[in-house]
Amino acid sequence: MSENTQQSMSFQTEVKQLLHLMIHSLYSNKEIFMRELVSNASDACDKLRFQSLKDDSLMAENSDLRIRISVDKEANTIAIEDTGIGMTRDEVVQNLGTIARSGTADFLKNLTGDERKDSQLIGQFGVGFYSSFIVAKAVDVYTRKAGHAAEEGVHWHSEGEGEFTIDDAILPQRGTKIVLHLKAEESEFADDWRLKSLVKKYSDHISVPVQMLEEKFAAPEEGEEEAKPQEPTWENVNSAKALWTRSRSDVKDEEYQELYRHISHDYGDALTWSHNKVEGKLDYTSLLYIPKKAPYDLWNRERVRGLKLYVNRVFIMDDVEQFLPMYLRFVKGIVDSNDLPLNVSREILQNDSTIESIKSALVKRVLDMLEKLAKKKPEEYQEFWQEFGQVLKEGPAEDMANKEKVAGLLRFATSHSGEAKQDVALVDYIERMKEGQDKIYYVCADSHQTAKNSPHLEVFRKKGIEVLLLSDRIDEWLMSYLQEFDGKSFVDVARGGLDLGDIESEEEKQAQEKANDEHKDLIGKMKTLFAEEVADVRMTHRLVESPACIVVGDDDMGAQMRRIMEAAGQQVPETKPTLELNPEHPLVQRLEQESNDDRFNDLANILLEQSRLAEGSSLKDSASFVSRLNKLLLEMMS
Numbered sequence: 012m013s014e015n016t017q018q019s020m021s022f023q024t025e026v027k028q029l030l031h032l033m034i035h036s037l038y039s040n041k042e043i044f045m046r047e048l049v050s051n052a053s054d055a056c057d058k059l060r061f062q063s064l065k066d067d068s069l070m071a072e073n074s075d076l077r078i079r080i081s082v083d084k085e086a087n088t089i090a091i092e093d094t095g096i097g098m099t100r101d102e103v104v105q106n107l108g109t110i111a112r113s114g115t116a117d118f119l120k121n122l123t124g125d126e127r128k129d130s131q132l133i134g135q136f137g138v139g140f141y142s143s144f145i146v147a148k149a150v151d152v153y154t155r156k157a158g159h160a161a162e163e164g165v166h167w168h169s170e171g172e173g174e175f176t177i178d179d180a181i182l183p184q185r186g187t188k189i190v191l192h193l194k195a196e197e198s199e200f201a202d203d204w205r206l207k208s209l210v211k212k213y214s215d216h217i218s219v220p221v222q223m224l225e226e227k228f229a230a231p232e233e234g235e236e237e238a239k240p241q242e243p244t245w246e247n248v249n250s251a252k253a254l255w256t257r258s259r260s261d262v263k264d265e266e267y268q269e270l271y272r273h274i275s276h277d278y279g280d281a282l283t284w285s286h287n288k289v290e291g292k293l294d295y296t297s298l299l300y301i302p303k304k305a306p307y308d309l310w311n312r313e314r315v316r317g318l319k320l321y322v323n324r325v326f327i328m329d330d331v332e333q334f335l336p337m338y339l340r341f342v343k344g345i346v347d348s349n350d351l352p353l354n355v356s357r358e359i360l361q362n363d364s365t366i367e368s369i370k371s372a373l374v375k376r377v378l379d380m381l382e383k384l385a386k387k388k389p390e391e392y393q394e395f396w397q398e399f400g401q402v403l404k405e406g407p408a409e410d411m412a413n414k415e416k417v418a419g420l421l422r423f424a425t426s427h428s429g430e431a432k433q434d435v436a437l438v439d440y441i442e443r444m445k446e447g448q449d450k451i452y453y454v455c456a457d458s459h460q461t462a463k464n465s466p467h468l469e470v471f472r473k474k475g476i477e478v479l480l481l482s483d484r485i486d487e488w489l490m491s492y493l494q495e496f497d498g499k500s501f502v503d504v505a506r507g508g509l510d511l512g513d514i515e516s517e518e519e520k521q522a523q524e525k526a527n528d529e530h531k532d533l534i535g536k537m538k539t540l541f542a543e544e545v546a547d548v549r550m551t552h553r554l555v556e557s558p559a560c561i562v563v564g565d566d567d568m569g570a571q572m573r574r575i576m577e578a579a580g581q582q583v584p585e586t587k588p589t590l591e592l593n594p595e596h597p598l599v600q601r602l603e604q605e606s607n608d609d610r611f612n613d614l615a616n617i618l619l620e621q622s623r624l625a626e627g628s629s630l631k632d633s634a635s636f637v638s639r640l641n642k643l644l645l646e647m648m649s
């Protein structure tokens with residue numbers, strides 16, 4: 012015998028864990044094993060069709076690409092057989108013994124033990140081949156790689172309990188045959204009708220023919236009563252036509268959803284989709300889906316993303332990133348182009364002008380699809396926002412050309428409702444703008460609560476002006492790319508001198524100027540005291556209830572961004588904020604009258620420190636703050 016005789020091997024630990032979890036959490040959805048196996052078989056045929064473009068000898072022995080499903084009721088087995096690319100011995104060990112996906116260990120850690128939640132997560136992860144073990148007590152895989160000799164076949168066997176064996180096999184035909192030895196209690200699946208209906212349900216959209224044996228009867232001859240049974244023949248069960256080549260009106264929603272599941276490996280539904288045929292300068296068909304649920308690894312930068320590419324109906328490759336920008340990485344789908352050559356490679360895709368043109372059209376398509384969803388089904392749009400809003404917020408920085416369109420899709424929490432839910436569109440905000448208001452005001456903080464209670468909002472509340480409350484990590488960065496929307500500029504209410512424009516009366520403006528004059532002694536004393544800490548001290552009209560607040564310079568980094576950068580270990584340039592005082596506040600008035608230097612220092616420091624706390628910053632010396640506060644409290648009590 013050759014060196015490669017039978018070998019026993021262990022599954023990778025993650026596979027063992029996954030198998031265990033899957034069997035326990037997917038039992039209510041057992042039939043999906045058929046979808047997974049047919050899907051794999053179809054992928055294998057697609058891969059071979061693609062590789063044979065470069066090397067037509069691969070298909071020489073048999074040019075037929077198809078999937079056959081058969082049942083042996085007595086033996087309680089099902090066989091799924093394809094004439095696809097097949098696997099070598101090494102590939103079998105790699106593909107059916109390990110999980111190569113990055114982040115697997117993290118994923119497994121995320122599982123909660125709650126079967127309903129876990130089954131959803133497992134669905135997103137994609138159980139693929141291993142789902143066989145939901146219904147099978149043992150699985151045999153016979154596979155021979157296209158282009159290899161019959162003696163180079165491989166036989167894999169496992170009972171799904173931590174181990175598998177692998178052996179040489181002589182296989183007259185290329186491709187893969189999977190035999191499931193059903194558990195006794197799953198014998199209902201060893202039934203032609205049942206399997207046929209599963210293929211119809213899950214795999215009708217697959218472009219490779221899926222065949223099953225059909226019994227035929229000859230018409231009874233004269234004098235005979237009963238029809239004579241004939242040899243059964245292989246008949247196509249699915250329609251075997253690429254779904255996207257059909258006209259939209261001919262495709263049922265359920266069929267779109269099944270194709271979505273096939274290409275996304277998601278067990279859930281898509282939220283919406285857009286199917287378009289483009290003819291003219293460019294000639295392609297696209298079918299783009301927005302998932303309902305975010306994948307567990309949406310934030311993993313190395314995660315594969317992108318669309319499936321076909322050229323003239325021939326599958327070319329998965330995960331083509333070039334079709335969509337990063338901020339639309341959640342979109343799944345396919346592009347079938349008639350302009351690209353069949354031998355297109357990833358390198359060519361990177362600098363291809365056709366791809367660039369398709370990309371800008373696809374981006375518009377996705378944004379239009381979202382606009383339509385927001386307009387027609389606001390509740391579903393809200394669901395989308397919940398899942399992917401944070402990703403869409405990367406848009407304005409990444410895609411200057413579509414900045415305004417993306418901005419229109421953003422949703423915010425605002426002071427209008429005070430709720431943390433992000434559900435206000437900029438057009439709603441503009442509709443509610445006060446007379447004389449020509450700016451969109453916002454505040455950024457680490458949490459919704461801090462944003463909502465920020466002293467910077469006081470004057471806005473008093474005047475009934477709505478302010479966007481931003482508290483996602485990405486928000487300050489987002490706003491640095493959004494200068495205006497619908498001709499109205501964005502203004503950070505915690506930054507620079509506050510110009511309320513026409514919202515403020517002439518008298519109010521003059522009172523503000525006068526206040527700085529009237530309190531110049533106090534301002535001067537404070538500037539000397541805090542020469543190291545602040546760039547300026549001034550009286551303000553933005554406060555109503557609070558005595559003081561911190562304001563950052565127009566061009567300086569905001570507090571939220573500063574904290575994020577510092578936490579990431581980045582060097583952040585030293586900048587000093589401005590301290591603003593509320594001349595109407597009794598504490599400020601008390602400070603102005605304080606003749607005792609020590610007490611003046613204590614009170615002034617407390618005002619500065621509490622302003623820092625209110626914006627969500629931590630104090631450099633919180634112990635001193637506490638002792639100052641206690642000193643004052645004790646004085647008050649005595």
Ligand SMILES: Nc1ncnc2c1ncn2[C@@H]1O[C@H](COP(=O)(O)OP(=O)(O)OP(=O)(O)O)[C@@H](O)[C@H]1O
Pocket residue numbers: 047051052055093095096097098106107136137138139140141187276
């Ligand atoms: N019928 C087949 N023919 C050839 N290769 C196959 C076949 N079935 C599975 N494979 C190989 O085994 C790998 C693992 O399959 P599996 O179904 O577990 O995961 P997947 O298809 O990559 O992704 P998913 O888990 O999302 O379905 C596949 O990527 C493929 O390379």
